[in-house]
Structure formats: structure tokens, C-alpha cells
Amino acid sequence: MRSLKYLFIAFFITFFGFPSHEATAVEENTTMEVKLKNYLGNRTSVKITATGDYRNSGGEIFIKAGESLTLKAESAELAVYKGSQKTGSYASFKVMPVKPEASLSINGRPYQGSMTFTVEDGYIRPINAVYIEDYLKGVVPLEMPALWHAEALKAQAIAARTYALRHQSSIIDDTVSYQVYGGAAGHYRTDSAIDQTKGMVIKHDGEIIEAFFSSSNGGMTESNSNVWSRGNPLAYLSIKKDFYDSKTNWSITLDKQQIDLSKMDLSKPEEWWTSLEEKDKTVVPKLKAWLTNNGYAKKDIKITEIPLLTFTDEKTGGRVTKGSIQMNFYVRDLVDDRGKLLQQTVKLTNVAASKIRGMVGQEVMKSYLVDRSSSDPSKIAIEGSGYGHGVGLSQFGAKNRAEAGHSYQDILGFYYPDTIIEKEYGPGAGSKTDIVVKEEPNSVNMKAKTDHLNDEVGITYSLKEDAVVTLTIKDRKGNALASPVRDQTMKKGTHSAIWNIIAVSNGTYEAELSAMERGGNEGLETMAIKISRDTSAPKITDVKTSGDYSTEKANITYSINENANVTVEIKNSKGKIVGILSERQFHKGSQSATWDFKNMSNGIFTVKISAKDESDNQKTISTKISIRKTTGIVKANELSIKESRNAASETIGTLHREQAVTILAQQDEWYKVKKGSQIGYVLKKHIKK
Known part of the structure; x- marks a missing residue:
């Protein structure tokens, strides 16, 4: 049955010119169907722009390179407009690129592959059919920061590919309910991680696993059956301590x-x-x-x-x-x-x-x-x-493990034990790799406290039984730097050791504790120790704000002098938060955030920017931004609000004499105005400022 499916796809590509990424695409059969809901939201009108020619299912060119069309949901059908001219109406339709490198932008965001447009609950709902490797390039940088360690990015890429293929038979969406997908806007570092792991998936007993992942497990992984009542516990999603998770x-x-x-x-x-x-x-x-x-x-x-x-x-x-x-x-x-x-x-x-x-x-x-x-x-x-359900891979845990020298195989081996990595498609398809499971500790409560004043780290640990103990400090490459405890016989209970760091540079190190009991059984425990003598807070400079009343959006730009977790908040005159524009890690340099103030009244607002670096040094600055929308008064007894700058366009609202409206922009003889939730156009001559 599978070979017949491949044969049909090969026939379709040969006779209809469907785009192919490479010679092995015929064998791969790895197209994902993704319903676009996250970025697009619920819209009754969208603008599409093509970078190349797109044809419909009948083979005719539907939209040409560089051309823009507007799609509107009208009476449960899709109306297509070129400018103000309606060119057709459809229950649904599909467009496919003539050349594979073409992309189709929907409201400014580009997507590769083909696109099916439908009307769902009165809203336009596109479904993107996209080659899985291109799909992943729109997923991984939104699920994990692209500037993180390459081994963590590879682990995330394989987990995301595994999750996608597990759900390939159904139409998924681009929200956190599945995986966040941002279309063709990728990043070169995550693109590289995806290319280096092309076709790799995680399997258990020959089946592709449920590769769940979350931001942080809080130091303890979780079983799928404890989070979701449906289904039996999966052997590769077990409960155990994770000493590398950042414990958000x-x-x-x-x-x-x-x-x-x-x-x-x-x-x-x-x-x-x-x-x-x-x-x-x-x-x-x-x-x-x-x-x-x-x-x-x-x-x-x-x-x-x-x-x-x-x-x-x-x-x-x-x-x-x-x-x-x-x-x-x-x-x-x-x-x-x-x-x-x-x-x-x-x-x-x-x-x-x-x-x-x-x-x-x-x-x-x-x-x-x-x-x-x-x-x-x-x-x-x-x-x-923790942040999220805690089942499967911890993204912060993967980051810290990678920085401690673990490979992507090591990382996946810990979070998905008793599994293998298999090349599902592409060159070398069918090859398997036994992934490594780092042995977790048998001792408990290993902790470290850094004293920068005396240039030392105090390490405490507990033993479950009498044992011969060795404590080794290693750098990111696994090289031993110090042995505060070497082959010492100790009683069960709590002990401590001192690591002198006077000659140690800032960075993340690994403390490895080996405890061998009388029977010759060895327990291993590892712990990441971060050395950071930085006491200065990040510097936030070049803060600028600007507003555009035609789009009702404000742009806030600023610069930070080091990598930091940045939060940008907008507060009204009463100190109430009316918008959170950013709340994530940023790379040092120039940054920007956009505030949509269309639902805000006139007034003075405070922009609060907070940056916390990896040493928990924090800096907060504030600036003001003024919203002063122009008000107009209706002069006509009755004035129609039009959908576009055309007297023949649809009327979407009505104004009456002496009513006040907000003027957003002036375009020729028209004003773009807002009244309540309605935004449209009226003739300028009927409004006085």
C-alpha cells in the first residue's frame, strides 16, 4: 500500500509539475498540513502576495509573481478581489507554486508550499501543505531560541520532527496545541540544526514516539498519564529527577x-x-x-x-x-x-x-x-x-546539558530513555543510532553555593550508605580541573567540600560525584555549577518611541549591551498594565517591539523596559509615550462608513450629525476613521476637525 502511494506521488509530480525539493522527495512523502490560526487569528479579509507564480488545481495561473490579491469571507464563500474589482467567488480553492522556491505571504508573513483557503465559522482559514523540513524551519526557532547551543537545537529539531511525523496523518494547527509554526521566516542557526539532523526521528519498539517537550520541568520529569488521563503510561516518558533543568x-x-x-x-x-x-x-x-x-x-x-x-x-x-x-x-x-x-x-x-x-x-x-x-x-x-507540563524534553534542561558538554544523543537519551534515533528518510534512510542515557545519580541533594568574595564554591552532598567518594570538577569539554575529594571513605549522611575558583573563568562547569559502595556498585551524580562574577546590570540605551496613527501602532526601539531576558510593558496613567510586548531572552544589540494601541484612549502611557542578565543583575528604565488621536465631528445628517475608499464599496456603519470620530489618516479626499470597534472610510468634506 505504501509503495502504491509513492508511485501515485511520483506520477503526480511528473505530469503536473508539483515542486520537489530534491531527488529523494519522491521516497520521503513528508508533507505536513498545517491550519493557520496562531498568527492570522480570526479574519474575514486577508491580503496575499506571491514571490512567484501560483496555479490553481486546474493548472491555470491564479496569482502571478509580485501580484497581490485580497480574499474576503462573504456569505460562507471566498470572494477574490484584485484592487476593488471582484474576480471570483469560491467555496474553497487551492493554489500551488509553479517553482518550489516561491512563497506566498498572508498578511505579510511568507509561507512555502501549497495553500488551501476555506471559510471556517465565518473566518478565512488557510491550510498550508508544506515539506516537513521547511515546516521545521518555521517551528524550531519559535520553540527554542536560535542562539542557544547547537546540540540543544539539534535535540529540539529531532523532537519536533518526531512529534510532527507522529501527527502527520491529521491536519494540525500552528498553535501551542501542537507546535508553534511561523512559516518561512527561519533562522540560520536552527536551519543548520535541522539540516544536520535531516530525517532523524526517535523510535521505541519500531514506532515513532510521542516526543512531548516543554520549557522547564522544574527539576522533575513527568509521566504522560499523570498529565493526560487518556492512555497508558509510556515507558519512555518516565518520572525522574532532572538536575540540569533551570527550575523556572x-x-x-x-x-x-x-x-x-x-x-x-x-x-x-x-x-x-x-x-x-x-x-x-x-x-x-x-x-x-x-x-x-x-x-x-x-x-x-x-x-x-x-x-x-x-x-x-x-x-x-x-x-x-x-x-x-x-x-x-x-x-x-x-x-x-x-x-x-x-x-x-x-x-x-x-x-x-x-x-x-x-x-x-x-x-x-x-x-x-x-x-x-x-x-x-x-x-x-x-x-x-517549571514552565509547561514537564513531560519529555525540557528545553532549558537541554540547553544546560548542551552547555555542560552533552551531545544531542545524550540529551535525547535522558529525556526519552529506551529509544533509538532512526533515519526515517533521506540519504542513509533506515540507519539507527542507540542514543546514550546519562546515568542519573544515586546520591541525593547535591547542592552548590558560590562565594565570590572568597573565590570558592561550597558543595554539599548526601550519601545513602557508606561509600568511597570522588568529587571531580570538569569544564564544558569534560576535562578534569579539580578533585576536591579523591577516593575518600565516608559514612552515609551529609558531607561538604570546597572548590577553589580563584583561577577559574566565568562559565558553566560540571561537578561529578562518584560513590562506590562495598559491593562495588557505583552511583554517579552530576550537577551544573555556573561561575559568573558579573555584578553589573545590563545597560538599556537608545530608547525611542514613535507612533503611526494610520496603523494605530507604536514602535519602541532600544539597545541592550549583553544577552538578557527582556520584558517590555505598557502602563496607563493609573499604573495598570495594558500591554506586554516582550517577555523572553534577547541577544545583545538593537531590539524593537510593536504596540497596537487601536483600543486605547488618548493619554500618556509609560513604557517600562526590564532586562535581567544571566547573573540575575537587573535594570529597569521607563519612558513616556503620548497617544493623541485626532477627533473629528460629523457635519452630515447621516454619513456612511465605507469598507474602502470607494463610494460604491460596502457600508459597514453609519454616523450622524455632531457625532465624534477618531481620524486615523487622510488619503486623498477620504478620512480613515474609527468609531467604537468599526474602522473604515468617510469623505473628508463631511468631517470637521
Whole structure:
């Protein structure tokens, strides 16, 4: 059956000129179908631009190189416009590049391969059929920073390819529900990692595995069956300590009382409603959004108390599976027969922890690994570690292992034990590699504390039984630099050693502890030690802001003098965060961020840029940006808002005399205006500034 499939593809390529990447493409049969939802969102109109000719399924040229078309969802069909001229209408259609190197941009983002356009729930939904290696070049740099160690990037490339091929039989999408995919915009370092591992996948018992991965496992990998109730535990997705994971920490701190209404007249909310806000600016907005989507749509809500937020029922790996929450709140128009506001309560008890995490926000509660929680009469405090589900490969763990000298085989061997790497397609297809599993420690609680004042590192470790101990310090290449403990017989319990670092450069080193008990069995434990004498915070310079009222977007540019994790926030005049533009690692040099202010009112906003380097030195600077949109007054008794600068175009709204509108841009005799959520065009002569 498989050979017939290949034969059909070969016939199709020969007679219809379907693009081929190389001579082995016929044998590979590795096209992915990806529904574009993440970047595109829900749009009723999109612009497509081609760098080469694209033909339709009938063989006719649909769009030429350099040409742009607009697609609109009209009455459950796709209408195609060239300029203002409608050229056709389709239930769906597919376009294919005449030459393989061509790309098709959708709203400015290029994609390779063919594209099928459909209407889904009233929105335009493209499906990109793309050669898997090109698909990966749009995945890996979005899943792992391209500037990370090459061995970590190779491990990520193989894991991403494995995951993709496991799901090849179905149409996936470009969101975190599968793998984030950014089209043809790749990076040369991740492209290289993908090319060097071309065709490689991970298998167990001859089958391609479920190669799950997450950002950080918090120091403990997790079983698939503990995270997802469906299916049996998979042998290659086990629970064990990961000493190389960065243990990304997160915390939630909430005041139980968010608004004090003890002195307020609940029968006269108009006297105080707009002046009172909840104390928390991170979790509460997400809880209000949840309420909006669960029975309180289009309601004005004030959350007054959060008396309960707990997590329980830990699984073997320490991750919680159940949670409880209670919210007391008022809704602006829900009153009793005397006109007094009625307190509303939502209480969820012992529901799935995933439900509670979805309510408070996945970027706030980054994982289910809760380390500590406390509650007193006034506050709730929860601390945890990890970012994501913790199953399979840890991206930060892979980074740290690569920097400690581990190869991509070593990395994959730890996170997917009892597996092999096999070349699924391409030159050398069928060849297999037994991947290495680094032996994990039998001793426990190995810790290190650096004292830069005295140029030494204190290392503590525990032994489960009497043993002969050797402690060796190695550099990134595996060369031994020091042996603070050599062949010493020690009793079970806790011990310590000192490593002198006066002649050691900054960098990441590995402490390897060997403990051999009387029977000759040896336990090994390794730990990464980072030496960084940097005490200076990153410098943020050349901060500039500029706004474009035609697009309603502001550009913020700045420079940082070293690699750092950067957060760019926008706050309004009340100090409320109204936008988070960046929250990830950046390379030193010039950077930029874009703020979409179309839903913002006029005012002075604060741009806050925070940069934290690898030594946890942090610098924060702020600057102001002013939004002053031009206001116009309607002069006509009734004025239609047009979809485009054409009197014959569709009317999308109506204005009346003396109404105020926001003028975004002037184009010939037209103003581009905004009224509420509507954006369109009106004749300039009917508006006075």
C-alpha cells in the first residue's frame, strides 16, 4: 500500500509539475498540513502576495509573481478581489507554486508550499501543505531560541520532527496545541540544526514516539498519564529527577480582600463604582475574563474577595491534579428588589487543576509543580517551579546539558530513555543510532553555593550508605580541573567540600560525584555549577518611541549591551498594565517591539523596559509615550462608513450629525476613521476637525 502511494506521488509530480525539493522527495512523502490560526487569528479579509507564480488545481495561473490579491469571507464563500474589482467567488480553492522556491505571504508573513483557503465559522482559514523540513524551519526557532547551543537545537529539531511525523496523518494547527509554526521566516542557526539532523526521528519498539517537550520541568520529569488521563503510561516518558533543568520559578500572591465595600452604599453604586479597582493587576483581570466567558458576558464586574485558592492531590512526580477557588463579586446591574447590589459567588471545589490554571492564567501559574502554598487571614501565597507540563524534553534542561558538554544523543537519551534515533528518510534512510542515557545519580541533594568574595564554591552532598567518594570538577569539554575529594571513605549522611575558583573563568562547569559502595556498585551524580562574577546590570540605551496613527501602532526601539531576558510593558496613567510586548531572552544589540494601541484612549502611557542578565543583575528604565488621536465631528445628517475608499464599496456603519470620530489618516479626499470597534472610510468634506 505504501509503495502504491509513492508511485501515485511520483506520477503526480511528473505530469503536473508539483515542486520537489530534491531527488529523494519522491521516497520521503513528508508533507505536513498545517491550519493557520496562531498568527492570522480570526479574519474575514486577508491580503496575499506571491514571490512567484501560483496555479490553481486546474493548472491555470491564479496569482502571478509580485501580484497581490485580497480574499474576503462573504456569505460562507471566498470572494477574490484584485484592487476593488471582484474576480471570483469560491467555496474553497487551492493554489500551488509553479517553482518550489516561491512563497506566498498572508498578511505579510511568507509561507512555502501549497495553500488551501476555506471559510471556517465565518473566518478565512488557510491550510498550508508544506515539506516537513521547511515546516521545521518555521517551528524550531519559535520553540527554542536560535542562539542557544547547537546540540540543544539539534535535540529540539529531532523532537519536533518526531512529534510532527507522529501527527502527520491529521491536519494540525500552528498553535501551542501542537507546535508553534511561523512559516518561512527561519533562522540560520536552527536551519543548520535541522539540516544536520535531516530525517532523524526517535523510535521505541519500531514506532515513532510521542516526543512531548516543554520549557522547564522544574527539576522533575513527568509521566504522560499523570498529565493526560487518556492512555497508558509510556515507558519512555518516565518520572525522574532532572538536575540540569533551570527550575523556572513562579509565584502567585493574592490579597483575599480585593475591594473594601464596608463603607460603601450598595444601593448607590454610581457614587463609587468607577473609582474603585481591585488590588491585583495580574490574576484578577484573568478571573474577570473567565467570568465574562462563563455566564457574565458584557457585564461590568468588581471582584471584592478571593477567600480560597488551593491545589491538592499530588501525583508521583509532585504535580498537583486538583484545585479549588472561590470568588465573591458584584455585577453592576444585578440588584435586589430594593435596588441594592447582590453579592455573587463562584466556588469550584476539587476540580481539575488545569481548570484553575486556565482561570488564573498559564503564564502566571506556569506549571502544576507546586512547591509551597500558604494562606493567612489576608493573603494567599503559592510558589512553584517549571514552565509547561514537564513531560519529555525540557528545553532549558537541554540547553544546560548542551552547555555542560552533552551531545544531542545524550540529551535525547535522558529525556526519552529506551529509544533509538532512526533515519526515517533521506540519504542513509533506515540507519539507527542507540542514543546514550546519562546515568542519573544515586546520591541525593547535591547542592552548590558560590562565594565570590572568597573565590570558592561550597558543595554539599548526601550519601545513602557508606561509600568511597570522588568529587571531580570538569569544564564544558569534560576535562578534569579539580578533585576536591579523591577516593575518600565516608559514612552515609551529609558531607561538604570546597572548590577553589580563584583561577577559574566565568562559565558553566560540571561537578561529578562518584560513590562506590562495598559491593562495588557505583552511583554517579552530576550537577551544573555556573561561575559568573558579573555584578553589573545590563545597560538599556537608545530608547525611542514613535507612533503611526494610520496603523494605530507604536514602535519602541532600544539597545541592550549583553544577552538578557527582556520584558517590555505598557502602563496607563493609573499604573495598570495594558500591554506586554516582550517577555523572553534577547541577544545583545538593537531590539524593537510593536504596540497596537487601536483600543486605547488618548493619554500618556509609560513604557517600562526590564532586562535581567544571566547573573540575575537587573535594570529597569521607563519612558513616556503620548497617544493623541485626532477627533473629528460629523457635519452630515447621516454619513456612511465605507469598507474602502470607494463610494460604491460596502457600508459597514453609519454616523450622524455632531457625532465624534477618531481620524486615523487622510488619503486623498477620504478620512480613515474609527468609531467604537468599526474602522473604515468617510469623505473628508463631511468631517470637521
